Amino acid sequence: MIEQQTQKRKRRIVDDPPDSPTSVGWTEARTLRIIGTDETLKLEKGGEIGPVDVEYETYGELSPAKDNVVLICHALSGDAHAAGWDKHAEAAGRQFRMKHPGWWDTVIGPGKAIDTRKFFVICSNFLGSCYGTTGPSSINPRTGKPYALSFPVVTVSDWVKVQAILLDKLGIERVHCVIGGSLGGQQALEWALAYPQRVDRAIVFAAAHRLSTQGVAFNAVGRQAIMTDANFNQGNYYESEHPKNGLAVARMMAHITYLSEAGMHQKFGRRLRLENGSPSALGGEFEVESYLDYQGRSFVQRFDANSYLYITWAMNHYDAAHRWGGGDLVEACRRIQSKVLVCSFSTDWLYTPQQCRELAFAMCRAGKSANYVNVPSNYGHDSFLVETEPVSQLLRSFLAGGKR
């Protein structure tokens, strides 16, 4: 209770800046030390880490009964800044910083699908990332230097555990709904499995209980690009050139897996950017080439290569069936006590409709309340971020429905 009041005092509602594209009231990002200097957090794979700071944002007001909490879980390159305008990161002059507005500002805000006049929305940055929560680029207080690869490996389960501790610190026992897409969807699933008694509803967008072999393979390529970058230096690059070329290649490749061929064809086709000048084997004539090049170059301005390695490691290794059902997904799903919505997108080939359906069907076979929706879209895996209308409809109806 005291902690919550402290948080409330610290939270400051600020009007959007005049040029803001949104009309959402917003709260500054805050950092909370959830594991103290003399403590450590035990991690799933045997390591431990401490202290642990968690950066999080909240939108809306916690109800007196504390029954209006919506927990948002972000994906690979996301952060705690899910909605509104981020003055905090700008003011702090962060090395790694997302663009304003928040990454899911289209669905979170007053009057939006996740209505902040009704819900108290929390989004926290996960362990190992580079956006405020402790990660490989954080200073290890024992050495005074960044952890780099001395940071222990972390998992989706560890992320959820950290979120649970954060909720404890905020005095919140249950959540009305936990929601995420992609790696965020896997966190939502893990919440329903690891803390069934604390979750009333869970929404899993564009995620399955584990990554496909092809997904692991794509991650292997991106990871290799980083690790063989001449500047990688076994992760000890914080005081010199970062392995930006490798990270850019990793992002370019991953970006293709977030789109669909249909969407890329529609957006770029085989259009050429330059018709003049002599053609060169160095290429770059196609619009889609320069688009991807831009995606790679802008990503390295805002993301840490070591974090990319830790997060893709977690993405590769998450397997809900293995963790909770001895390899049997139906067995794992027996733990669930919440209502679950699993939503895939027709052209998503990173977490395919088939895989999402398999997850929902496993829940049904375990006798659970699972809904499955496949949204037609050309936007591939990114659909959960850009298909605002169908996603909003699903969010509204599922958030308004009764508990299990």
Place this chain on the structure above:
Amino acid sequence: MIEQQTQKRKRRIVDDPPDSPTSVGWTEARTLRIIGTDETLKLEKGGEIGPVDVEYETYGELSPAKDNVVLICHALSGDAHAAGWDKHAEAAGRQFRMKHPGWWDTVIGPGKAIDTRKFFVICSNFLGSCYGTTGPSSINPRTGKPYALSFPVVTVSDWVKVQAILLDKLGIERVHCVIGGSLGGQQALEWALAYPQRVDRAIVFAAAHRLSTQGVAFNAVGRQAIMTDANFNQGNYYESEHPKNGLAVARMMAHITYLSEAGMHQKFGRRLRLENGSPSALGGEFEVESYLDYQGRSFVQRFDANSYLYITWAMNHYDAAHRWGGGDLVEACRRIQSKVLVCSFSTDWLYTPQQCRELAFAMCRAGKSANYVNVPSNYGHDSFLVETEPVSQLLRSFLAGGKR
């Protein structure tokens, strides 16, 4: 005639070495200067190159009527060594060298689908490659140094033009059939379009009239990995470290596009290679990771990074509809005078069944004799190399059938 006799003298049938996995008689690879020291070959995109040497192999005997020629076109990383055992490259101590036996030895040989007791089979290495035909790693006689990026850009059409000149030099006017898969399939198509009067039959495996946007995008990533490798040095690396890390990443990524998720799942699943030892963010625990790592590392031993750039450039830019039909594929197909077989593979997502079907349908709409077959397979794009039984059946029946 004189040239042909010269070739015959030079050709030497040698028994397989005792440990050979094949029972195919084979001929040594030969190099023929098709463009002399004082000549140049005009190229599609405006450049020129000379002299031009072409490395090629032949299997079987040319009939007196010269009507039994089967021309084989290789794909991105292929070479002239399509069948049999390659002592030549071994003896020559080549910097870049394929493994024996030939890359399509499963279907070319005495009694095999492309029966060398009946057909005179020719396969030549294409311009810009690194396996004997003039390319960026060849010595420019004007400078005494490798061309590197001073090599002009070359196209699929240029490759076919070079093959046509080679056939001229060998005294061969018409081919019974031109056959290729992937980029080789695009050459087979280009043969039917550019030299309709010289081609009786054409077989296009796993190729479309152009690469998809997604395919261009994947190439962009691989190319970026090479070009941003610290050792790339604008292509001038022949006397120092080659950009092996970048080329390995490019190959790893491309390799994923040659397989299918179904095939990878079947072969590797999510099996772990190492269970012992502490997990590390550097990863490598999954079998599929070490498999791809091996693919990348072995590729850089046998391929030139500059050639990779030139060839993927050609792959990106080929568009038969644009070249021959002003953007209209049906219009382009009106040129065809040969019988054509287009064959796709059900899980190929680099040149999808849909794209292959589109090509065959365009031929039909142009009133041409086109057959289309979609072979069910889990092997993705690589199917044309590994689905020996259905591929052999198709080859046999199409080669035996009448002309158009």
